[in-house]
Amino acid sequence: MAVKYIIALDxxxxxxxxxxxxxxxxxxxxxxxxxxxxxPKPGWVEHDAQEIWDTQYEVLTALIxxxxxxxxxIAALGITNQRETTIVWEKATGKPIHKAIVWxxxxxxxxxxxxxxxxxxGMVREKTGLVIDSYFSATKIQWILDNVPGARDKADAGExxxxxxxxxxxxxxxxxxxHVTDYTNASRTMLYDIRQLEWDTELIDMLRVxxxxxxxxxPSATHFGMWEFGGEEIPITGIAGDxxxxxxxxxxxxxxxxxxxYGTGCFMLMNTGDKLQMSENxxxxxxxxxxxxxxxxxxxxxxxxxxxxxxxxxxxxxxxxDTSETEAxxxxxxxxxxxxxxxxxxxxxxxxxxxYARGAIFGLTxxxxxxxxxxxxxxxxxxxxxxxxxxxxKDSKIDLKSLKVDGGAVANNYLMQFQSDILGxxxxxxxxxxxxxxxxxxxxxxxxxxxxxxDLTKLQKINRVFKPMLEEKTRERLYKKWxxxxxxxxxxxxxxxx
Ligand SMILES: Nc1ncnc2c1ncn2[C@@H]1O[C@H](COP(=O)(O)OP(=O)(O)O)[C@@H](O)[C@H]1O
Ligand SMILES: O=P(O)(O)OC[C@H](O)CO
Numbered sequence: 231m232a233v234k235y236i237i238a239l240d241x242x243x244x245x246x247x248x249x250x251x252x253x254x255x256x257x258x259x260x261x262x263x264x265x266x267x268x269x270p271k272p273g274w275v276e277h278d279a280q281e282i283w284d285t286q287y288e289v290l291t292a293l294i295x296x297x298x299x300x301x302x303x304i305a306a307l308g309i310t311n312q313r314e315t316t317i318v319w320e321k322a323t324g325k326p327i328h329k330a331i332v333w334x335x336x337x338x339x340x341x342x343x344x345x346x347x348x349x350x351x352g353m354v355r356e357k358t359g360l361v362i363d364s365y366f367s368a369t370k371i372q373w374i375l376d377n378v379p380g381a382r383d384k385a386d387a388g389e390x391x392x393x394x395x396x397x398x399x400x401x402x403x404x405x406x407x408x409h410v411t412d413y414t415n416a417s418r419t420m421l422y423d424i425r426q427l428e429w430d431t432e433l434i435d436m437l438r439v440x441x442x443x444x445x446x447x448x449p450s451a452t453h454f455g456m457w458e459f460g461g462e463e464i465p466i467t468g469i470a471g472d473x474x475x476x477x478x479x480x481x482x483x484x485x486x487x488x489x490x491x492y493g494t495g496c497f498m499l500m501n502t503g504d505k506l507q508m509s510e511n512x513x514x515x516x517x518x519x520x521x522x523x524x525x526x527x528x529x530x531x532x533x534x535x536x537x538x539x540x541x542x543x544x545x546x547x548x549x550x551x552d553t554s555e556t557e558a559x560x561x562x563x564x565x566x567x568x569x570x571x572x573x574x575x576x577x578x579x580x581x582x583x584x585x586y587a588r589g590a591i592f593g594l595t596x597x598x599x600x601x602x603x604x605x606x607x608x609x610x611x612x613x614x615x616x617x618x619x620x621x622x623x624k625d626s627k628i629d630l631k632s633l634k635v636d637g638g639a640v641a642n643n644y645l646m647q648f649q650s651d652i653l654g655x656x657x658x659x660x661x662x663x664x665x666x667x668x669x670x671x672x673x674x675x676x677x678x679x680x681x682x683x684x685d686l687t688k689l690q691k692i693n694r695v696f697k698p699m700l701e702e703k704t705r706e707r708l709y710k711k712w713x714x715x716x717x718x719x720x721x722x723x724x725x726x727x728x
Contacts, residue, residue: 234303236680237293238670239286241311241395242472243332243494244541246285248293249667253305253680255689257662259297261289268329273336273576276329279317282395283402294459301460307403308468308674309454310475310666311395312494313418316370318392318443320384324406327378327390331370334495334534334576338369339585350436355508357423357430359515361583365532367394368420368437375438385440392443394418396469400455403466408455409445412469413525416447417517424517425506427525449520450474451677467677472666473497474518476636477528479669480660481686486628490615491666492639495579496536498618499528500626511621512581521676521683529625531580531618535589536611537639539573543607549600553639560605560644569593570715571606578720581621588722592715611639612649613712619653632656632695636665643696651700652709661691 235258240247244267250259263285268276294301314333319326331337342362345354354362364370371392375381384390393401397411416422416429421439423430429444448454454466470478473491477499480489488500501518506527508515518528540556543549550556574587591603615633623629632655640646640663650657662668675681698705 234305235299236306236308236671236674237290237304238308238310238667238674239290239399240472240664240667240670241282241286241309241399242666243312246282246289247667248286248289249664249671250293250297250299251668251671255668255672255675255681255686257664257668259293260664261293261296263289275332275334275576277315277332279319279326279330279398282330283399286399287402301462301464304462304464305680306465306467306674306678307457308670309396309399309466310470310472310670311399311415313394313415313471313473314365314367315395316367316374316392317395317398318371318374318381318390319398321389321391324401327381328374330395331373333365335370336364336576336585338364338373341369341372342585354420354433357425357433358420359417359424359506359508360420361514362420363583364585365534365579366418366420368433368439371439371443372437385443388440388442390443391445392439393445396471397445400466400469403457404455410454411445411447412450413447413517413520414450414471414474415469418471422447424515424527449523451521451673453677465678466674468670468673468675470519470669470673473499473530474516474528475669475673476665477501477669478519478672479665479667480634480636481690482634483526483683483686486626488622488630489634489636489665491637492536492611492635493637494536494538496533496611496615498531498615498622500622500628502527502529502626507625509621509625511624512583513618513621513625514580519673521673529622531622533614533618534576534579535573536614537637538575539571539607539610540639542573542575543604549603554641556604556608557642557644559601560608563601563605566602566606566609567593567595567597568711569598569602569606570712571603571610572715572719573607573610574719578716581617582716582720584720586723587720590715590719592718608642608645609648609652611645612652613709615649616652616709630655632658634658634660636660636663638663646696647699650696650698652705654698654702654705656698657696659693659696661693
């Protein structure tokens with residue numbers, strides 16, 4: 231039987247998706263399930279690792295059943311995932327010993343502060359490309375080992391395993407046969423030397439993480455293991471963290487090409503080729519992908535709360551019932567009347583890196599209504615993106631003429647137009663905004679020998695280009711006000727308030 235399909239598993243912060251692609255790289259169908267977010271304390275964010283697996287497995291098998299696909303027709307699986315989120319489980323039983331600590335979780339801020347006070351920042355940046363922040367996996371592993379009764383002893387006895395979500399999914403799909411990850415996910419742990427491409431002993435010792443916990447690290451398009459299904463063995467041949475997968479999915483394979491993804495957070499990545507570039511403007515350096523024996527690096531600006539602010543309008547303060555209502559509400563008023571929302575709900579990521587900042591609304595008057603608040607919340611995604619773009623242009627010395635965008639929130643036309651207005655550059659939306667899944671499918675297709683990297687650009691189709699319409703003077707006035715608002719949210723809580 232002819233092999234026809236690639237399935238990408240896209241395990242995001244808010245939902246698990248399975249996405250079907252044909253052998254031309256065209257998206258045919260999606261199954262999606264949201265899962266529960268746990269907020270046990272202010273600043274803490276957890277997922278249930280079992281629920282992650284259950285939802286991911288259900289959408290995968292539902293996609294196959296609903297699209298009437300025979301197992302033998304599936305050439306390969308690709309996996310892409312929310313990054314940094316940390317799971318520790320027992321090798322013997324496969325049971326997680328604690329809930330997954332999500333990338334947004336701030337509980338390890340004081341561990342990070344101690345490391346900074348000990349002067350470790352330079353060494354960490356040099357080896358990992360990262361700033362010291364609770365965002366990354368290392369201090370989350372340390373927290374689990376220190377706080378779950380008996381965990382340290384079990385780790386010392388070699389009875390525990392750590393994984394980011396990709397590692398957990400491969401472990402489950404292969405029934406515990408494979409404990410692996412790829413370069414991109416390893417580069418988010420703060421334990422991986424991105425030059426030498428190996429786990430770093432000095433960091434492992436400093437953070438008191440046992441080497442035996444860590445998975446084997448492989449390139450992004452290679453053989454990771456087999457999923458046995460319906461009497462067939464289906465190879466898993468592509469893995470990348472979701473932001474790197476989106477870069478690959480948008481075919482940003484040349485130096486200087488960049489994309490911005492608007493999901494729960496907002497992540498801009500620029501491909502810097504085989505050159506590892508350290509940022510001087512608050513960005514991080516990360517592995518973009520490893521394909522065909524070559525590693526590409528990227529500069530990244532990570533914004534922690536983007537689409538999550540829109541979810542907060544819906545689930546937190548309940549101003550809307552559905553995120554799609556925001557576009558029409560924002561269009562109903564001419565401007566926000568200088569209301570600014572700074573959604574620093576879990577601190578601020580790039581370029582500020584302030585674990586102690588918290589969210590605020592500025593400029594309220596008696597005229598302010600739901601529409602202004604909704605508009606100001608959407609605008610905050612665009613302003614945060616401008617903060618990143620400015621840093622990216624300074625670091626790379628490249629003036630971006632246009633920005634490729636993707637992710638759930640780019641469906642919002644108001645937001646895309648305002649984004650172009652506030653950046654003063656064109657914003658290019660592709661036909662398929664599921665670039666993350668597309669990237670994982672491309673990697674899996676390359677890994678199984680179905681495509682070559684050069685074929686990818688041919689698969690790209692543009693849906694709409696947004697051009698800047700706002701006067702320069704207004705743009706700069708608004709951006710200045712935004713910067714002032716951000717300043718006032720910084721360093722808001724004390725270390726012992728966490
Ligand atoms: N029309 C819309 N306008 C603004 N935000 C939206 C819209 N549709 C979805 N979103 C936001 O996009 C995010 C979902 O995007 P997605 O790429 O699925 O995220 P993730 O991969 O992080 O789970 C949610 O945070 C949601 O609030
Ligand atoms: O799940 P997303 O799409 O919001 O992505 C989360 C990032 O990978 C966190 O670094």
